Amino acid sequence: MDTLKLASQQLQKLEPHGRTEMKLPNNGFLFLEHDVPYLIVYRRKTKDRQTMRLAKTGASFLILGKDDEDYMHDFLLELVDRMAERFRSFLVVELEKRDLGSTEFIISGPYKKLPSTLDQLAKELEKIDIRYDAKLTATIVDSSAENTENGSPLFEESFLRVKGGTYVRLQIPPVYRTLENKEFPVFFRKFRTQFAKALQQSIYEFIRVQTTSKIASYHALGKRRIHEEVSKIDKEITAIQNSYSFLLLVAPINIENLKRSYFNNGFKNIGTYHYRLLPIDPDILKRKLYQLDIHEIDDPALAYIYDEKREEIDQELTMLKERGSKNFFYSSVRLYQDISTQLLKEAQLILNNIAEDDLASEKTDMDAYDFQKLAENEFDFFRKQAPDFRSKVHIRDDINIMMVAGGELYLPSGYRMTKMEARALIQHELGTHALTYFNGTRQPLQQLAHGLAGYDALQEGIAVLAEYLADALGVNRLRTLAGRVVAGDALLKGANFDDMFSMLYKEYGFAPQRAFDITSRMFQGGGFLKDIVYLKGLLELRDHLANGGTLEPLLAGKFALRHLTIVQELTHRGLLHPPKIKPRYLLNASCDQKLRQFKKGMPLHNMV
Template sequence: MTEDYHIDAELVQNICKNIADNVPVNTELPKNGLLHIDKLLPFICVYRYKDLDVYFSRLLKTQASYLIVEESIDISHLLEAIRLIVSEKFETFLILELWPDKEALKNQFQIYGPKDKSTETLNALKEGFSEIKKTLPIVTTKIIPTQFRHPKHLSPLSDISTTKKSGILIIGISVPVVYQNSETDELYSLFFRKFYTIFSETIKRAVYEFIRVQTTDAFENYLMLGKTHIDAVTISSDTKISEISERMSFLLRVTPVNSNEEWDKFEQNEYTVTPSFKYRLIAIDPELEKRKLFNIPIDLVEDPTIAFILRGKRLEIEKQLIMLEERGTDNFRFIGESLYGVIRKDVLVAAQHILKTYPAGEVIQGSKRFNSAEFAEHAQKEIDYYAQRFPEMDLGIEVRDDVAGIMVSKSKLLINNEMNLDAKRCDALIQHEVGTHILTYCNGKSQPLRQMYSGFEGYDQLQEGLAVIAEYLVGGLTVNRLRLLAGRVIAVNAMVGNASFIETFNLLRKSYAFPDRVAYYISMRVYRGGGLTKDAVYLAGLIDLMGYLKNGGKLEPLYTGKFNTTHIALVEELLYRDVLKQPILPSFLERNEVKERLKKLRKGMDIVDLVK
């Protein structure tokens, strides 16, 4: 066929200049085409279309380097110009030409490549695409050695003799359109999400094999071939989800405002009358918030990893909004169970083990104690340390009469003005609140994604596990603290088993020797709103983190922001891709005794030995 259109030479020159300067390229081409090059990479994915397939385009858009172009446009000069720029750093250049195959009976990925060459790249493609077979068994993959590596009705992007001289490898991939109904073109949305995630990973792994074998510029990890820069749709979606989450203030709206007054009544009635908890008025309309939530176009987020994170957070917010509507009813508890889960067997066993090993709390007498001003003085030193590392953040301490004990609000440490604590717990509490919660907030705030500081779905679990581990590492974790985490699990288990508030309260104080007021506050937290299983995740987070460290998991990435153990691999991927910046680490990790305790954790410890 005869190509009718050429790409303007000046446009090609500007594109090459940006690539050479390592400036991201996102250039619109004639007839609705698009060239995207995130950074200098030795490959590009090409899709030449007659009628643009929007969904197929989305597959290519998962990559850091792609060219989507109308088939009548001559792109040979553009590809050669890109290759010349890339060749200054890399010895070879890989072109993956991909096209959709909508034939109803052809459920096969057909990979067209050279015979007896680049077998690692071809095998990586075949192996990766075969993963789709686990979800859809009719899908097959086949490698076809041939010189013809392009759609039948088009000319080759370059003839084979030219590619050999230029150090170019072209691989053609015919992709079966199994993610759409062949008769109606209706998209199988849930399957398509899986499909494009597998597709995205497979291409990166194949390119990594090509680079590893063909060039000396080895990348440390295939994930480094992914996108670094975040597009406007992603930033907008991330921002809107974060704003809805912050506006909702879920925990604030499901926590009683009269817990202290109800304690006084409960005590006066000799623990026989169930407390009547009151809550803040809900200042948002959950229905309107849900409408806003689902108007956020997560389906247009090109990056599969970030789309997965945003989709998970949206599901969590949706359930929390429904819980606010159902506050005070049994439905509140049941929806909460679908969000936070019910008791895991290993967590319940660990809780019982802790309380059997330590059947009573520690009574500390005669030790030095700090009032709020003295504690604030010690905490200020740690705040000052991080203030130097995050000069743009508003770090500080507030001593107030409207907070219970010690808590963190974003980058502020809040201390109750009447607080009185054992001096030996001072450092542990500082590292729990400042060295974990404030530090992860500041690290997250320094990242391009707001979810990194507002928190991924279920982030509390890892946050609290990390904070308790900090207490252990600095030698300040106590029996009372460990018993409290275990007591919460026992209370949640009782509540899920349909025990009443009073039955759970009595179980804690009579069977497990918790002081009356402690048993009351544990029960209050578990029964608030109609029943909240969330308090069991704190011990679960500690158990999961101990297992993670024992299995060789890295501690450093966990300070990047606020996320759960299920997200660690995703965060590490975003760090590899330079989407996220490496985190500032806690100051206490430099202490010799901390390094020794960390070694013990990595060898594996019984949870009850954390306080020995």
């Protein structure tokens, strides 16, 4: 066949770092990564789409059309010969589906040659969670005594062994289908993720022992290319996310008037919050969200992060429709979760051990234009590391808070601050938010710039730690973060506006202005827990670093700590990159010492 001749010619060009991708007759397909010494093979069967999708989770896979194996046999032997010549050995794993109702994997392979690989495969497969209380089992059958009741093998082991290859058949129990052959789609996605990990861990054992490959981790054995459909989903979900400003739309537009009235009334009767009109239709955006074929992504790691992000955007859109109602608060709890006992205790320790600095507001000696010079100097520092860094500083009359949006810094024209606050804001807003945005834009996935689901806590935790490492974390700043936590706890326990303000003002000694700011932010939308993430993120970051984690990999984009394993896996595969620019505070003489103290689990109230 002409196609087979073309495929054979392709084998003459298996250059390092390359890949071969081609269609084959009868709806077959070859995707071969030249630097990966294994291939997953699937022989197409009717009504067996799930097994084919399991095969396509591999870095290299071959889908054979119906009845293709006879004329593909010599091509595969040639492929194994070429790859084994380069890597000393090459593994072929064929996936097949077992009968409905089975809960047992059957692993057929040369056990005497690969005892550790096959034993690990069985062990990892048995860890896969199954619905209800059933348990999966895995049985190893030596290929020399193989039972062929489920069909003949693709290769005779002896033929492959001469070429330097090893052949393993893996028969998979379709526990993701009912006895009536109906799919459990949500369970299948979970099964696929765990199955891919089990297979990759076991294949890595083979690679480590049997080949000359320099692959250093099983994390590198997943897909090494971002499919164009994934890039399309990435752009579309980012466009939906960027079509509205969630925080702006849940912030009241009449808060200054409410504050004056509240203070004039002796700290009573807050009045009614008013919000901006919605510039989008949440229902239309939700429709667009669920038209994205995220569940068709064959890479389980990428499918997970986009599915999770879609759910978060869905929750935000629901909350926009619920502004001003109690349902907004319930949705906020779901989005930002509860306050742990440890987090509340740390917040209370801060407030009980640190007194408010009543004179701090009188020390403001820098304006927006002074700060602009500092910010531009910081941007120049970034440009020395990355000449393509393009962010600018904008001083505006139509905003009332400092913010970073799209990597750009926006300053209110009347903004004033102390020199210490300026240092803190430089490392918080630029050294963290603008920096991770830029690093995220240099990733192949736009979501790393705009934020994976739940990224806020880690972002704010790093930003507050940056203030500390830059010797700029102030007393009132840390107290404010703690105050937000105790206010969030009060909100969860049913406190009203007056109760919360009184607690902060009278029990914890906050000045009326700060007590109002904390309370008013906590009640925006109908009850908003986002402000707990600052101290929560700092606490989680301290625990992560205390357990051996490092700071720099967390600067590669905007993601949550729970995504770190996925980010590391995608980096191992070459799909993501280490951070391109790093913050200035890492160069401070005191940084290493302060970071070591923080890693040891220092109480947060000792940070000032």
